[in-house]
Amino acid sequence: MYVFKKMLFILVFGVGLIIQAFAQQPSEATQRLLERNQMFEPQIIEVSENVYSAVGYQVSTSAMIVGDDGIIIIDPGITTPLTENVRDAYREITDKPVKAIIYTHAHGDHTNGASVYYSEGVQIWARSNYGSEAKLAQDNGYVGGVRPSNTQGFDLLPEQKIGIGVGIPPTNRPNLGATLMADGAEPSQVPPPPSGTIEPTHTFDGERQILDIAGIHLELVKAPGETDDQLYVWYPQGRVVFAGDNFYQSWPNTYPLRGTARRSIRDWINSLDSMVQEQPEVVVPGHTTPMQNAVTVLSNYRDALQWVLDRTVEGALDKLTADELIEYTRLPEELADLDYLQDYYGSRWGTVRDIYAQELGWFDGDVLNLHRESPMQQAQRVVELLGGVDGLAIKASEALNNGDSLGAAQLADAWTKLVPNSAEAWSIMAEALTIIAEQTFNAPARNYTFSSANRARRVAEGLAEE
């Protein structure tokens, strides 16, 4: 028996290596993500007269508006070293002093660079509920994340790192301040990036706050969506709207896989509509490059979300489960092919499941979900059906051999539950997840899958050494 298992292990490892060799040819998903990354070559884009957006220096964008006797910065950036690179590039355009900083929301990738621009007297503007998402997580006790693996790619091997679909995190960029971690480190071991977040000096409660600073007229507008504390900035003179993270060139991340408090799709739709009402010519996203024809772009974005919301409600009333709704909410042809609605970062499938979960709760109407077995009982049932652990092992490696990596992963999952010290089981799991990850287009799902594969591989290697 032992010899058989050893042979099987060698066989599986061998097959894994062969598959890896074949996998040198990148999947379509990988190719599309690599092509997308061309957008993130560091560049300063002149959006309209006196308005600039720095793209690719950091995972988020950072904008500068040049006024008569000073500049305004919208979203400084993710870390102080990366923000210094942007500041140096902006200093080649103008040396006028910084008069104000605006945070579109409290996420660290937009605020951590603030100290690079701040000095006494600089106004820092945000909404009065600034930081509401982190505060809620803290109040609820979810500090330090709730997921065992990482969705942003921090802990991946260099060849697995592509980014998040709407930007490249600093840890992917060795030359941009990325000596933050050892490859293969657990997310909990990753030291926080250098942060210079400064609390807002000025906030507003209402719908709209008018600012006249350095001869620049701006309107800050309440815009809950990606976060409850979100705002957009309207610059009428240039007909530019700075959308924060309520718009970027990807399906919106209405639910982040890392796990976070509710993001209201209904608020998000209203905030997009409010941006459309301003009749902007250009939209500057919180990630990715600016887009012209802003009214059309933002209307399409709004309409796509509305379509998915309406179809989800309609299908749910018709007793479709969340899984079934994913097909039912497929976008109409005129929206389906738009590049800025593809699942680079957020995903339509994630949005549908999230609407269902938020608005109808966990029960999807399927009667068998009222009578679910525990994961261990389910694993035992699979093993029984396949004639014991040996049968399961053969089927799992066959699935991997035949290119059915999802089938292999599902069987290996049952196997690892029943025989947690089986190096063979963990090894098949690692191989299968690696292939699945490489073929996954949605960047956070891809990163999470690679991260899970790496964890399984570490377990397999640890057990094989014993």
Ligand SMILES: [Zn+2]
């Ligand atoms: Zn962001």
